[in-house]
Amino acid sequence: MKILKFGGTSVGSVQSIQTLLNILKEEVKQSGSDKPVVVLSAMSGVTNTLIALAEDAASGNDFAQQLSELEKRHIGVVKALLEIKNQNPAVTGLLINFKVLEELLQGVLTLRELTAKTRDLIVSYGERCSAFMISKIAAQYFPAAFVDTSTVIKTDSSFGQAKVNTELSEQLIRGLYQENKDKTLFVTGFIASNNEGQITTLGRGGSDYTAAIFGAALNAAEIQIWTDVNGMMTADPRMVKKAFSLPELTYTEAMELSYFGAKVIYPPTMIPAFLKKIPIVIKNTFEPDFAGTVIKHHCAPSNLAIKGISSINNISILNVEGSGMVGKSGFSGRLFSLLAREQINVILITQSSSEHSITFAVSPGDTERARRVIEHEFELELLAKKLEHVEIEKDLAILAVVGENMKETPGVSGKLFHALGRNGVNVRAIAQGSSEYNISVIVSANDLAKALNAVHDAFFVQLTKTLHAFCLGTGNIGKTLFNQLNGHTEFLQENNGIQVKIVGISNTRKMLFNTDGVSLAKWEEELNQSPEKADLPAFINKMKSMNLPNCVFIDNTASAKPIEFYEDVLKSTISIVTCNKIGNSGSYQQYKTFRDAARQHGVDFFYETNVGAGLPIIRTLKDLMNSGDRVQKIEAILSGTISFLFNNFKGDANFHDTVKLAQDKGYTEPDPRDDLRGTDFMRKMLILARDAGYALESSDVIIESMLPQSSLDAATVEDFYQTLKDEDAFFAEIKNRAEAENKVLRYIGKLEDGKASITLQMVDENHPFYMLSGSDNIISFTTDRYKERPLVVKGPGAGAEVTAAGVFADLINVGAN
Numbered sequence: 116m117k118i119l120k121f122g123g124t125s126v127g128s129v130q131s132i133q134t135l136l137n138i139l140k141e142e143v144k145q146s147g148s149d150k151p152v153v154v155l156s157a158m159s160g161v162t163n164t165l166i167a168l169a170e171d172a173a174s175g176n177d178f179a180q181q182l183s184e185l186e187k188r189h190i191g192v193v194k195a196l197l198e199i200k201n202q203n204p205a206v207t208g209l210l211i212n213f214k215v216l217e218e219l220l221q222g223v224l225t226l227r228e229l230t231a232k233t234r235d236l237i238v239s240y241g242e243r244c245s246a247f248m249i250s251k252i253a254a255q256y257f258p259a260a261f262v263d264t265s266t267v268i269k270t271d272s273s274f275g276q277a278k279v280n281t282e283l284s285e286q287l288i289r290g291l292y293q294e295n296k297d298k299t300l301f302v303t304g305f306i307a308s309n310n311e312g313q314i315t316t317l318g319r320g321g322s323d324y325t326a327a328i329f330g331a332a333l334n335a336a337e338i339q340i341w342t343d344v345n346g347m348m349t350a351d352p353r354m355v356k357k358a359f360s361l362p363e364l365t366y367t368e369a370m371e372l373s374y375f376g377a378k379v380i381y382p383p384t385m386i387p388a389f390l391k392k393i394p395i396v397i398k399n400t401f402e403p404d405f406a407g408t409v410i411k412h413h414c415a416p417s418n419l420a421i422k423g424i425s426s427i428n429n430i431s432i433l434n435v436e437g438s439g440m441v442g443k444s445g446f447s448g449r450l451f452s453l454l455a456r457e458q459i460n461v462i463l464i465t466q467s468s469s470e471h472s473i474t475f476a477v478s479p480g481d482t483e484r485a486r487r488v489i490e491h492e493f494e495l496e497l498l499a500k501k502l503e504h505v506e507i508e509k510d511l512a513i514l515a516v517v518g519e520n521m522k523e524t525p526g527v528s529g530k531l532f533h534a535l536g537r538n539g540v541n542v543r544a545i546a547q548g549s550s551e552y553n554i555s556v557i558v559s560a561n562d563l564a565k566a567l568n569a570v571h572d573a574f575f576v577q578l579t580k581t582l583h584a585f586c587l588g589t590g591n592i593g594k595t596l597f598n599q600l601n602g603h604t605e606f607l608q609e610n611n612g613i614q615v616k617i618v619g620i621s622n623t624r625k626m627l628f629n630t631d632g633v634s635l636a637k638w639e640e641e642l643n644q645s646p647e648k649a650d651l652p653a654f655i656n657k658m659k660s661m662n663l664p665n666c667v668f669i670d671n672t673a674s675a676k677p678i679e680f681y682e683d684v685l686k687s688t689i690s691i692v693t694c695n696k697i698g699n700s701g702s703y704q705q706y707k708t709f710r711d712a713a714r715q716h717g718v719d720f721f722y723e724t725n726v727g728a729g730l731p732i733i734r735t736l737k738d739l740m741n742s743g744d745r746v747q748k749i750e751a752i753l754s755g756t757i758s759f760l761f762n763n764f765k766g767d768a769n770f771h772d773t774v775k776l777a778q779d780k781g782y783t784e785p786d787p788r789d790d791l792r793g794t795d796f797m798r799k800m801l802i803l804a805r806d807a808g809y810a811l812e813s814s815d816v817i818i819e820s821m822l823p824q825s826s827l828d829a830a831t832v833e834d835f836y837q838t839l840k841d842e843d844a845f846f847a848e849i850k851n852r853a854e855a856e857n858k859v860l861r862y863i864g865k866l867e868d869g870k871a872s873i874t875l876q877m878v879d880e881n882h883p884f885y886m887l888s889g890s891d892n893i894i895s896f897t898t899d900r901y902k903e904r905p906l907v908v909k910g911p912g913a914g915a916e917v918t919a920a921g922v923f924a925d926l927i928n929v930g931a932n
């Protein structure tokens with residue numbers, strides 16, 4: 116036989132009761148002669164209302180209006196779900212209950228006194244009304260009987276949290292079931308009675324407890340707990356959107372998971388079922404076809420290291436410290452007995468191995484009282500300075516990873532702390548149950564959502580990992596990146612398990628934020644309509660304060676302003692992906708600062724597109740260096756623009772128009788003078804030299820200019836273009852000279868023995884750089900290992916598509932190692 120328990124929301128409305136009846140009809144049909152027992156809670160909100168009415172009455176307030184509303188709510192259900200001819204007995208029963216309730220509340224009002232005993236009696240009517248009325252409605256479909264469980268569950272007289280006499284209760288329950296073999300019993304959850312027959316209640320999670328007691332007494336095949344969620348989840352779904360329902364859990368895991376948070380069931384109440392190894396199935400009344408979660412003795416082997424992450428979002432910790440504790444065996448005993456005596460619930464304890472301090476967590480409401488009672492109890496030790504004053508830290512939260520597999524899986528704590536560290540979450544204290552089913556950490560309450568999501572992403576790798584990106588710059592590259600992301604979302608999710616959310620965008624005019632991710636199809640419209648004016652410091656602050664996990668700052672500008680924030684961003688544990696070369700080609704000191712900050716804070720600083728756009732140049736050099744190779748020489752063509760010029764400035768072409776064309780094709784910097792004066796190339800050589808281990812400054816790179824003086828002097832881009840026209844003969848002369856010698860012009864960078872230079876050369880067909888076309892870049896690394904023949908990377912080194920693609924690849928690699 117089965118026990119089916121329905122919680123408050125499942126009996127909360129006409130509609131939910133109808134759903135419940137459909138579930139029951141099916142169950143009764145299948146159960147044959149072993150009829151189920153149905154345990155019911157009060158309609159949602161009723162228990163709280165009854166308590167409030169009783170307390171109000173005790174302070175002299177009238178209750179009539181609200182009581183009559185409660186009565187109407189119940190009678191409304193009867194009228195909606197019972198045929199008219201059957202309504203009378205049900206309505207009369209409810210009216211009698213409400214009459215008694217009225218008298219009880221009147222008594223409280225008259226006496227201005229609410230005892231625990233009266234309170235239990237008053238609240239018991241919540242369950243009595245719901246179980247009674249639903250039994251009457253169900254009787255239309257199958258034989259059903261109402262049972263007031265105070266007749267079979269017997270307890271002591273601790274009103275509010277009575278202790279069950281298990282043996283006697285089980286015996287009475289078995290008798291009751293035997294006598295009603297042909298009927299489905301509808302029993303009240305939560306309530307019981309003492310030896311004198313006075314009503315008692317079972318405390319928190321009471322109806323679950325009733326179900327467990329019935330299950331144990333009747334040796335049920337299973338206990339179903341019907342609620343309003345799809346079983347137990349991997350984490351609190353209000354904070355972790357990717358949390359999912361767990362198909363199965365062991366009892367221990369359910370206990371550990373529910374201990375902090377996950378309020379689906381209150382596990383201590385399940386102990387009777389646990390002892391008899393009865394499976395507990397958590398089901399959703401509002402989605403009855405969903406399998407839900409089975410809690411049982413043994414689960415199928417799983418390759419997941421943890422089952423879930425539980426959390427408490429608001430706790431305080433107290434730190435008790437002092438020499439008086441060292442080696443004193445009785446100290447912690449005294450401390451924790453004191454707290455138990457004062458009914459202060461200790462959520463978590465850690466002790467330093469020096470025994471010099473004990474730290475424990477309590478609810479915020481207990482904090483001050485805990486301090487008071489401790490300082491009172493240990494007054495003498497305080498006076499003798501054997502104990503310090505108790506320190507309190509507030510606004511903290513607990514996060515715990517839970518699972519029985521943890522015991523056999525190495526690296527669980529490593530993964531946990533890596534995920535926290537990488538996201539800049541400071542761990543205030545750590546506790547691991549010696550059972551190894553649980554590792555708990557205390558973090559700032561502010562960081563909890565970020566920490567939960569980061570840890571969830573780290574452990575449930577079969578799920579999508581979300582990168583939260585803040586993008587600066589919506590020009591050529593920025594725009595193209597959004598396009599590429601938009602077209603690739605599904606692929607990334609399916610093949611790489613990665614989701615990119617653009618949560619912030621700014622250009623020089625506007626900025627826009629959206630925690631759920633800005634639409635990649637409509638970002639431009641939304642940005643234009645955004646009321647927020649661009650403000651770089653505000654953008655950075657907002658990015659920091661949103662405190663999102665796996666956070667990346669993408670700089671797609673050509674501006675020096677964002678660079679000022681790089682260090683701060685990295686120190687805030689936010690990774691950086693940038694195609695902006697200004698950062699890496701500033702002072703060497705600054706170059707070094709970025710790397711130190713990234714390393715220290717465990718985040719990534721990626722800039723593949725600083726050299727050769729999307730071509731794998733930075734990555735290749737890094738791999739060479741990291742694997743112990745040494746660069747002897749680099750020879751390269753690294754200006755896509757100039758490459759394009761020399762490949763297209765032929766025959767009749769004039770120089771001015773060819774530069775214009777390069778700009779139109781998106782090869783040039785926003786200011787093309789940066790390309791033609793060699794600044795852009797210089798930056799690339801400098802970055803390569805630095806990555807190859809040389810502490811060069813920009814002034815160390817020797818640049819041979821390819822421009823006449825007037826072009827170098829041009830004050831504006833417009834003037835600059837004019838000089839290109841005016842100096843046509845100058846450029847034609849260079850071109851003709853090369854053509855006459857059957858050579859091509861090449862602007863070539865070289866790094867050798869730590870010296871960097873860029874020179875204009877005419878090369879013949881024997882030169883390896885002769886055969887280049889379009890905006891191609893080429894780089895040849897001669898190293899200790901690539902000595903005979905160099906390692907060469909070649910391909911298009913400028914253009915929006917290839918550059919955005921490089922930024923994209925960097926972005927996807929963030930956090931990969």
Ligand SMILES: NC(=O)c1ccc[n+]([C@@H]2O[C@H](COP(=O)([O-])OP(=O)(O)OC[C@H]3O[C@@H](n4cnc5c(N)ncnc54)[C@H](O)[C@@H]3O)[C@@H](O)[C@H]2O)c1
Pocket residue numbers: 587588589590591592593621622623624649651671672673674676677694695696724725728755781782783784785912913914915918
């Ligand atoms: N074009 C290429 O082939 C290529 C290749 C590699 C690297 N890059 C680099 O890409 C970067 C962007 O180039 P682009 O062609 O897209 O430039 P662009 O001028 O088209 O776009 C720059 C964007 O940055 C924004 N911006 C500038 N300063 C800003 C600030 N302080 N705050 C917020 N937004 C700001 C502008 O509003 C604009 O949206 C440059 O650093 C360039 O060196 C380009």
Ligand SMILES: N[C@@H](CCO)C(=O)O
Pocket residue numbers: 724725726727728753754755756757782783784790795912913914
């Ligand atoms: N303007 C740059 C873009 C690539 O960095 C070039 O022409 O090479």
Ligand code: NA
Pocket residue numbers: 723724725726727728729730731732733921
């Ligand atoms: Na590159």
